[in-house]
Amino acid sequence: MTRSLIHSHHTVAPIRFSINALQTHLVQMLETWQARRLRRAELCHLLMMGPNLIADMGMTVEDAEAEAGLPFWKPAALPESNLF
Numbered sequence: 001m002t003r004s005l006i007h008s009h010h011t012v013a014p015i016r017f018s019i020n021a022l023q024t025h026l027v028q029m030l031e032t033w034q035a036r037r038l039r040r041a042e043l044c045h046l047l048m049m050g051p052n053l054i055a056d057m058g059m060t061v062e063d064a065e066a067e068a069g070l071p072f073w074k075p076a077a078l079p080e081s082n083l084f
Contacts, residue, residue: 043068
């Protein structure tokens with residue numbers, strides 16, 4: 001005898017969400033992505049100008065290169081700060 005994975009007496013509750021909450025989340029995500037893109041572009045610029053500028057920010061050159069090479073949708077391994 002086989003057991004069915006779908007039981008007819010169980011009902012699935014409809015997914016309820018707020019369009020406003022979804023819109024707010026989307027805006028926050030896009031703002032985060034924009035901030036990451038700008039930060040990583042600035043890191044690339046500072047890396048080209050000299051490693052001493054990266055050290056002044058409290059980062060190692062390796063950490064700055066690793067973060068600068070990430071796409072905007074990926075968070076940094078180190079906590080992101082508001083340096084820029």
